[in-house]
Amino acid sequence: MNTEEIQQQKEQVQQIWKKRPLIISGPCSAESEEQIMETAIGLAKTGKVDVMRSGIWKPRTRPGSFEGIGVKGLPWLQAAKKATGMLMAVEVATPKQVENALEFGIDILWIGGRTTVNPFSVQDIADALRGVEVPVLIKNPLNPDLELWTGAVERIDRAGIKDIGLIHRGFAVYGNTEYRNPPMWHLAIEMKMRYPELPFIADPSHICGNREGLLGVAQRAIDLDYDGLIIESHCTPDVAWSDAKQQVTPAQLEDILNHIVWRKEDKENIDHAALEKFRQQINNLDDELVELLSQRMQVADNIGRYKKDNEITILQTNRWNEILEKAIAKGEKKGLSREFVTKYFDAIHMESIAHQNRIMNE
Template identity: 65%
Template sequence: MPYASTAAQLAVTSHFPGKKPLLISGPCSAETEEQLLATCTQLAATGRVDMLRAGIWKPRTKPGMFEGIGKPGLPWLQKARELTGLPTTVEVATPQHVEDALAYDVDVLWIGARTTVNPFSVQALADALRGVKVPVFIKNPVHPDLELWLGAVERLAQAGVADIGLIHRGFASYGNTEYRNAPMWHLPIEMKRRLPELPLICDPSHICGNRTGLAAVAQQSIDLDFDGLMLESHIDPDNAWSDAKQQVTPQRLAELLDSLTWRQHTSTEQEFLDKLAQLRTQIDQLDDEILHLLGRRMQVSESIGRYKKENNITILQARRWNEIMERGLRKGDQLGLTDSFIRHYFDAVHLESINRQNSVMNT
């Protein structure tokens, strides 16, 4: 069954609190009452934040790392809510976390990436939330598995959670890269395509793992029509007890937000709509031509597969594949296409060609 149909049957809704863009900020971890209250009051004073966040429980990689202040931090967050008038949100990973957070009037909960990856944990949270009217954000799982992310939405929807939102915080990848967690933008875009009614916000702090890339990642998400941002802020980032490199002061956060270009989803100007329709018609026509050409290419691949079968020749011809890729890269460069796109394109075409020839050989 297509996922869209399943989502419709589960009545996944979009009445999420706040506005677009929804801006959430606060420290990675609540460390002391003074630190949390000072950060939250300064954030509120900027006039740019809609919701306060703070890590109360922190799932960490190794024992001995700071794993959050725990339940004693909840009264601090409750006091920040009273002082600023802003709603609050925290990450929960166990049913007890849910119970404790709600006891201290936390307005919105979120499920973290290391919990989303485990269906047993998500189901336990869904059971704990059954009958509770509280909005819940779901972060993408640590590794790039779209079905796990969708499965978490289903589990909460089946438990009757009416207001569900999504947070894109990037995906873990082995080795040193440009990002702490690779954004892999095609995955949140696919989530938005499948579940267009659910608000989707971006967490540049966890994608970047540093301060320098925050603005660029935030702007990319805005350009992709995300519904908001979650950014970590601390009054003294360099001395934060967790994730010091990716946090910014409330003042720097305000400057960062002011530097962004906030875009509209569409326009009511008829001239714009007419011109866009013309260009999209051209795109549709070109896509049709490309698909027809790809169809013809696969027919030739099948002919090659039959010829190889008749002569008992292997499907994979590494030298020929290298020639195709090198030729494609040269041609792509002449046409202004990136190497990354050409490699992805030819990898996909080559895999389909292999599948076609394999089918011919084994029929």
């Protein structure tokens, strides 16, 4: 490309990168030139997809599985971009893959969950990206470790990449669950709060592992103010070479996107008086909660002094179990989940133990 074409490409990438919601879709794996082109044309016809994704290299858990078509699939994406005008995105796991992707004009790169778990691999990719202008999306690591995810962001940032985004693809846990990779929304929300300036995109396909749950997870993500979605789409998903159960046709994708209620963090030209009234009620209740918790800890201090004077241990397991079960029962009657009450009272208990421990060791 000449200088003018390169500049136009950069402007197009920046325009799409800033779009909200950002919709990314495409097959789990590139399988053939025909499959890529048919899927690309189908996605373009929806008028809703900004970026086409496709796996060229597929890091798999065990050997013997389909591990991607390799470099020969990159020209297929070039042709699909030329035919549809959509940007193209691929996953990279090694410096050589970064080099190959950039050589074929791939617009956006992403680092997968299997790579994010390894700081050495992320650093190798970061080194390969020095001096390059390309947006990089970083998926959460397979295991629920926000420090690994944060570390990957820091490594890519230090390589000089200006456009970094996050993909929430769920976390791997042992045993059967409702999801292929449980979302663990609380962890994703914490990461979103750490980096509020970075685009935050949900990956319902890898969270669900099936088509049936895609809409529900996508809606939950939008309700939590995610900036976009990445959903796998294939022209004939039932015969896909990888992850067939979680892929949908372009038409099915369009139907999912049409059924999502696209909420925003805030809207202009509406009366916020009612909302502000509720928020003030929340503020008042929060103030009361903090005051009550302070009073509770003062009582815990007194208990700590009594235990110290009478040589009684801090931890009283049976007593705490009774308190917790009563709180859970009462909370459930009031519409509070068992999980919430348990976490809330566990936090109070640990703070109480810390207060008593400090008294013990004065």
